[in-house]
Amino acid sequence: MKSVEEHLAHILDNVAPTPAIELPLLDAHGCLLAADVVAEVDLPPWDNSAMDGYAVRLADALGATPEYPAELSVIDDIAAGRVPSRPIGAGTAARIMTGAPVPPGAEAIVPVEQTDGGTARVAIRAQPMNGQHIRRRGDDVHAGETLLRAGTLLGPAQLGLIAAIGRSTVSARPRPRVVVISTGSELIEPGGELRPGAIHESNSFMLAAAAREAGAVAYRVGLVPDDPDEVLDVISEQLVRADAIVTSGGVSAGAYDVVKAVLSKLGTVEFTGVRMHPGKPQGFGRISSTPIFTLPGNPVSAFVSFEVFVRPAIRRMRGLAPERRPMIRASAVEAMMSPYGKTQFARGLLGPPRLYGPPEVRPVGGPASHLLGDLANANCLVVLGEDVTEVGVGDHVDVIPLGGEFA
Numbered sequence: 418m419k420s421v422e423e424h425l426a427h428i429l430d431n432v433a434p435t436p437a438i439e440l441p442l443l444d445a446h447g448c449l450l451a452a453d454v455v456a457e458v459d460l461p462p463w464d465n466s467a468m469d470g471y472a473v474r475l476a477d478a479l480g481a482t483p484e485y486p487a488e489l490s491v492i493d494d495i496a497a498g499r500v501p502s503r504p505i506g507a508g509t510a511a512r513i514m515t516g517a518p519v520p521p522g523a524e525a526i527v528p529v530e531q532t533d534g535g536t537a538r539v540a541i542r543a544q545p546m547n548g549q550h551i552r553r554r555g556d557d558v559h560a561g562e563t564l565l566r567a568g569t570l571l572g573p574a575q576l577g578l579i580a581a582i583g584r585s586t587v588s589a590r591p592r593p594r595v596v597v598i599s600t601g602s603e604l605i606e607p608g609g610e611l612r613p614g615a616i617h618e619s620n621s622f623m624l625a626a627a628a629r630e631a632g633a634v635a636y637r638v639g640l641v642p643d644d645p646d647e648v649l650d651v652i653s654e655q656l657v658r659a660d661a662i663v664t665s666g667g668v669s670a671g672a673y674d675v676v677k678a679v680l681s682k683l684g685t686v687e688f689t690g691v692r693m694h695p696g697k698p699q700g701f702g703r704i705s706s707t708p709i710f711t712l713p714g715n716p717v718s719a720f721v722s723f724e725v726f727v728r729p730a731i732r733r734m735r736g737l738a739p740e741r742r743p744m745i746r747a748s749a750v751e752a753m754m755s756p757y758g759k760t761q762f763a764r765g766l767l768g769p770p771r772l773y774g775p776p777e778v779r780p781v782g783g784p785a786s787h788l789l790g791d792l793a794n795a796n797c798l799v800v801l802g803e804d805v806t807e808v809g810v811g812d813h814v815d816v817i818p819l820g821g822e823f824a
Contacts, residue, residue, distance in 0.1 A: 435590050439617070465519060510541070546551055693760045748775050767796055
């Protein structure tokens with residue numbers, strides 16, 4: 418059997434970042450930038466007003482106060498999106514709105530609150546300073562400046578900046594498309610009436626949600642019975658839209674574990690035991706050029722396997738590092754047992770940070786791989802190494818917090 422580290426290293430050595438393509442901006446949200454973004458224009462592209470008010474010359478408002486305002490003729494009304502119709506000369510002003518171009522000759526913007534708001538003539542009630550409330554061309558960005566480096570994760574602010582310089586697309590690594598397939602003749606869709614021997618299918622919903630959380634575009638495929646031809650047909654049909662395929666069920670040594678039986682014949686998928694609990698039976702390989710992860714069918718085993726092996730692979734495909742969730746140290750508040758020779762991933766409840774010492778963690782439920790209710794109430798995995806057989810109260814343990822993406 419392989420260790421967890423050996424199996425993960427094998428997976429990461431055999432997946433690569435998705436090729437970069439030109440993406441519409443919203444489609445690039447959460448993707449990794451593939452090429453530097455260089456500004457082709459200045460931002461702002463011209464001097465503009467930072468306030469609603471009046472564009473004036475300094476000399477015409479010199480010494481203006483509420484008691485002795487400067488009276489000026491209003492010769493223009495400049496709204497955002499319009500251009501000035503004439504320059505500002507002696508004794509004149511232009512009413513101007515936020516974002517509108519500053520007219521030639523103007524040296525400051527007087528906020529409307531410091532005037533009487535006149536439309537034909539205006540009383541300026543405060544002396545402005547040179548450049549007051551004027552956003553200068555290029556204050557934010559200069560043409561030719563490198564704004565974002567390749568490898569930047571594209572969030573709302575980055576996409577806003579790219580749009581502001583006039584680009585509608587960007588070169589980025591797209592989110593990998595992950596197809597999730599759940600196998601088993603005993604499975605029926607949620608909402609269906611249970612027949613004797615049947616259970617409601619849950620793994621595909623859990624794994625598709627986990628793939629989305631990891632930053633993938635997830636597709637859930639309907640249930641596939643334990644029929645070799647049907648399993649192979651469904652997997653083959655999904656290759657056209659999949660950057661990776663994840664299956665659950667059918668990978669142990671039973672008579673009806675058809676995923677292992679079908680894919681083993683192809684010779685491109687390796688099935689192995691991994692020294693871990695839960696999640697011992699694992700499979701990984703390729704069909705054509707598409708990576709495929711075959712996970713155990715028990716829900717906790719499937720979830721832990723996804724967290725330990727598939728999530729890092731998705732991050733590698735996205736071009737992100739680190740690929741693995743960061744572990745933290747925590748103090749056990751209850752004793753725990755673990756089988757020798759296996760890395761155990763126990764469900765746990767991690768407490769908030771403490772002023773002194775590490776946070777506390779307590780186990781949630783037992784170790785059985787079908788206890789989905791306990792998993793749903795956990796917020797972390799407690800990692801007990803192969804050589805750890807017991808943990809005492811107060812001992813420090815490694816913990817993987819769950820939930821959400823990580824930087």
